[in-house]
Amino acid sequence: MDFNDTPEQAKFRKTCKEWLEKNAKHKDNASKEPSFANKDILEEAKLWQKKKYDAGWAMLHWPKEYGGIGASPIERIIWANEESKFDVPKGIFEIGLGMCGPVMMQYASEEQKERYLPPMAEGKEIWCQLFSEPSAGSDVAGLRSKAVQDGDKWIINGQKVWTSGAHFSDYGILVVRHDPDLEKHKGLTFFFVDMKSPGIEVKPIKQITGGSSFNEVYFTDVEIPDSQRLGEIGDGWKVAITTLMNERLAVGDADGVDVEDAFRWAKTQDSLGEPLLNNKAARSSIADWYCEKSGLKNTKLRTMSALSKGDTPGPEASITKIVSAGKLQDIGNFGIDSLDMAGMLKTDDPDIKKFQMAWLGAPGMRIAGGTDEILRNIIAERVLGLPQEPRADKGLAYKDIPSGNS
Amino acid sequence: MNLDFSDDQKFLQEEARKFLDKEQTLSRNRSVLENSNKVDKELWKKIVDLGWTGIRVPEDYGGLGLGHLELCVIAEELGRFLAPVPFSSSVYLFTEAIINYASDEIKKDLLPKLVSGEVVGTLAITESFQAPTSENIETLTENGTLNGKKIGVPDAEIATHTIVVCKTNNGISLQLVDLSSSGVTVQHQENIDESRGHFSIAFENVECELIGDDGSGWYLYESLINQAAVLFAYEQIGGSQASLDMAINYAKERYAFGRPIGSFQAIKHKLADMYVALTLAKSNCYYAAWALSTNASDLPSASATARVSATKAFQLCSKENIQTHGGNGFTWEYDCHMFYRRSKLLSLNIGSLSNWREKLVTSLEQSNIN
Numbered sequence: 001m002d003f004n005d006t007p008e009q010a011k012f013r014k015t016c017k018e019w020l021e022k023n024a025k026h027k028d029n030a031s032k033e034p035s036f037a038n039k040d041i042l043e044e045a046k047l048w049q050k051k052k053y054d055a056g057w058a059m060l061h062w063p064k065e066y067g068g069i070g071a072s073p074i075e076r077i078i079w080a081n082e083e084s085k086f087d088v089p090k091g092i093f094e095i096g097l098g099m100c101g102p103v104m105m106q107y108a109s110e111e112q113k114e115r116y117l118p119p120m121a122e123g124k125e126i127w128c129q130l131f132s133e134p135s136a137g138s139d140v141a142g143l144r145s146k147a148v149q150d151g152d153k154w155i156i157n158g159q160k161v162w163t164s165g166a167h168f169s170d171y172g173i174l175v176v177r178h179d180p181d182l183e184k185h186k187g188l189t190f191f192f193v194d195m196k197s198p199g200i201e202v203k204p205i206k207q208i209t210g211g212s213s214f215n216e217v218y219f220t221d222v223e224i225p226d227s228q229r230l231g232e233i234g235d236g237w238k239v240a241i242t243t244l245m246n247e248r249l250a251v252g253d254a255d256g257v258d259v260e261d262a263f264r265w266a267k268t269q270d271s272l273g274e275p276l277l278n279n280k281a282a283r284s285s286i287a288d289w290y291c292e293k294s295g296l297k298n299t300k301l302r303t304m305s306a307l308s309k310g311d312t313p314g315p316e317a318s319i320t321k322i323v324s325a326g327k328l329q330d331i332g333n334f335g336i337d338s339l340d341m342a343g344m345l346k347t348d349d350p351d352i353k354k355f356q357m358a359w360l361g362a363p364g365m366r367i368a369g370g371t372d373e374i375l376r377n378i379i380a381e382r383v384l385g386l387p388q389e390p391r392a393d394k395g396l397a398y399k400d401i402p403s404g405n406s
Numbered sequence: 407m408n409l410d411f412s413d414d415q416k417f418l419q420e421e422a423r424k425f426l427d428k429e430q431t432l433s434r435n436r437s438v439l440e441n442s443n444k445v446d447k448e449l450w451k452k453i454v455d456l457g458w459t460g461i462r463v464p465e466d467y468g469g470l471g472l473g474h475l476e477l478c479v480i481a482e483e484l485g486r487f488l489a490p491v492p493f494s495s496s497v498y499l500f501t502e503a504i505i506n507y508a509s510d511e512i513k514k515d516l517l518p519k520l521v522s523g524e525v526v527g528t529l530a531i532t533e534s535f536q537a538p539t540s541e542n543i544e545t546l547t548e549n550g551t552l553n554g555k556k557i558g559v560p561d562a563e564i565a566t567h568t569i570v571v572c573k574t575n576n577g578i579s580l581q582l583v584d585l586s587s588s589g590v591t592v593q594h595q596e597n598i599d600e601s602r603g604h605f606s607i608a609f610e611n612v613e614c615e616l617i618g619d620d621g622s623g624w625y626l627y628e629s630l631i632n633q634a635a636v637l638f639a640y641e642q643i644g645g646s647q648a649s650l651d652m653a654i655n656y657a658k659e660r661y662a663f664g665r666p667i668g669s670f671q672a673i674k675h676k677l678a679d680m681y682v683a684l685t686l687a688k689s690n691c692y693y694a695a696w697a698l699s700t701n702a703s704d705l706p707s708a709s710a711t712a713r714v715s716a717t718k719a720f721q722l723c724s725k726e727n728i729q730t731h732g733g734n735g736f737t738w739e740y741d742c743h744m745f746y747r748r749s750k751l752l753s754l755n756i757g758s759l760s761n762w763r764e765k766l767v768t769s770l771e772q773s774n775i776n
Contacts, residue, residue: 001410002696003407277771283764287766288718290770294693295690298689301689306410316689319686376674376675377671380674389669
């Protein structure tokens with residue numbers, strides 16, 4: 001066991017570091033709140049992405065012809081590790097690059113890849129993912145937006161929801177139902193769509209945090225050329241699964257306050273005349289959060305070790321979001337509670353704001369990219385090998401599946 | 407980056423697993439538990455013959471001269487099969503204390519015998535129904551003789567020697583006692599996991615020998631358990647994995663309402679939570695194993711982190727394994743209770759969960775995690 005890079009890895013890390021030192025600022029404690037609605041942050045993110053693209057760092061694991069440098073998985077992690085030490089914009093391109101990119105790479109024509117992948121990597125064109133619908137969340141294959149073929153094009157009608165970044169996206173990947181007479185999973189087809197197409201309307205959704213990072217997207221007689229179909233007609237679910245697998249890797253850790261913030265806060269915050277850190281219950285919670293945080297960090301190190309040796313990592317990484325989103329919620333709550341009655345009040349104090357934002361934002365983290373419950377099902381079925389739950393919609397044509405009032 | 411065991415270490419682990427499986431170690435555990443045998447001497451002898459008691463003992467003293475990582479993989483397997491042997495007492499605590507603190511003369515005398523099984527050691531600290539502290543130790547050594555009484559000492563009957571944490575004029579000290587000395591009375595005390603016998607030891611004017619500096623005993627004890635905690639944690643994750651495996655198998659085979667109970671989300675989510683707890687604990691154990699094997703400066707926080715998460719994992723996995731088995735899980739006949747018992751024994755030997763949480767936060771204060 002050791003934590004050393006191999007000589008090649010050390011050399012690569014040095015190259016990353018040197019470039020970052022020249023082109024970015026180190027993180028300080030006054031990190032700003034990310035917000036999709038903020039135009040400045042969008043511009044800043046695009047500038048940073050372009051800078052990275054020009055130097056080959058934007059999508060370093062992609063082949064050269066699409067703007068990458070053909071980096072190995074371990075090099076990709078080394079880069080991410082070094083970049084995370086710098087104060088750079090994040091949160092804008094993750095969905096496009098993490099989910100739409102891989103699908104285009106796998107299913108688009110050569111010509112389309114050459115046209116769309118480089119501007120995606122460069123940050124010139126932003127992509128979003130149009131899967132969930134008002135009546136299809138965890139059961140996303142139950143979606144009902146319709147696609148009807150009309151010669152060499154398709155006509156789309158329906159509604160998507162929870163679409164992060166749709167309001168500033170140029171393109172989106174879309175899964176829709178082409179045949180409601182087939183079984184649920186069999187009647188789906190996958191496309192990519194120009195978000196400026198006539199008939200698309202984007203309406204931001206106000207979240208419990210007060211911010212708006214995602215949207216409702218309405219489709220009214222939207223035309224998509226058949227050439228923008230990804231995979232065969234009826235292969236929509238198979239293509240979507242590729243994307244969802246990538247989503248789980250892309251979502252990962254819940255950002256926000258963590259045990260270090262709780263610890264620092266507890267050292268100075270008063271609790272009935274002494275520092276909160278002297279309180280037994282506070283100490284017990286901090287110990288448990290520290291164990292969770294270290295557990296996730298060390299799990300990542302084990303994954304990296306496997307990649308570093310050229311092995312396939314085990315399923316350990318599947319636990320990340322369940323653990324980190326729950327911890328985020330509890331730590332937010334801990335900070336607010338420590339203020340007693342005044343915890344209700346909004347304030348400019350950046351520490352208190354961070355706890356309040358974590359508490360308000362964590363419920364979203366426990367749902368986005370697979371709810372706590374769906375993730376537990378995935379662990380139980382794919383990792384532990386437990387049988388699937390019998391389904392009430394098995395063997396039924398989509399149109400005959402009970403849907404309640406939704 | 408290589409947070410993983412070497413191929414040789416993995417091979418050793420694989421061999422240990424095969425051996426303990428072939429020896430029907432779980433059945434042996436049941437037999438010790440049911441017959442109040444306190445220990446399985448036959449299995450212990452076979453383990454000694456395999457050389458496991460000498461893993462960390464330097465070659466000069468007749469051992470294998472290997473590192474802590476080798477001990478970690480063995481510990482995980484002993485935990486998986488609930489081996490009813492005094493390995494933790496004699497190897498993680500007693501042998502390590504001799505290696506770390508004893509004079510060369512004592513090492514020359516005891517280490518080869520610990521390897522050969524002629525000497526078996528344990529550690530005596532608790533005196534009453536509360537956590538021992540440097541303040542409440544009453545057992546006293548004066549002029550080279552020891553007086554007092556210890557309780558809840560694991561494996562004291564098969565043990566030939568013990569290290570006693572006691573008071574002297576200079577504070578707390580560690581004393582080495584040959585348990586065949588006159589004035590020593592060892593008595594069985596029934597406990598929650600009778601597969602590992604626990605005993606009281608009364609000392610009446612017993613001859614003893616100082617280990618380490620006089621007055622530095624509490625510090626030495628704390629350092630010793632900071633190391634041992636990593637090995638106990640490996641036993642705990644071994645037991646957690648076995649409990650989870652049992653629950654998974656049962657959930658696949660047991661039918662209710664016309665379907666395997668493992669297809670119900672109530673069961674799936676329970677088992678997923680066990681997997682999550684175990685994965686966190688296991689990863690923390692890997693890091694702590696590295697810290698132990700390199701004597702890293704953050705060993706105190708690393709070992710407490712492994713200890714807290716492994717204790718939580720084994721407690722969760724063993725109790726929810728019973729729950730998954732329903733009424734069967736509550737019977738003596740099913741093995742579930744043996745894991746439940748062992749999870750409690752391992753979580754209390756070397757100190758409770760709440761005390762290890764406290765140690766963890768204290769070590770974070772000292773190292774200032776921000």
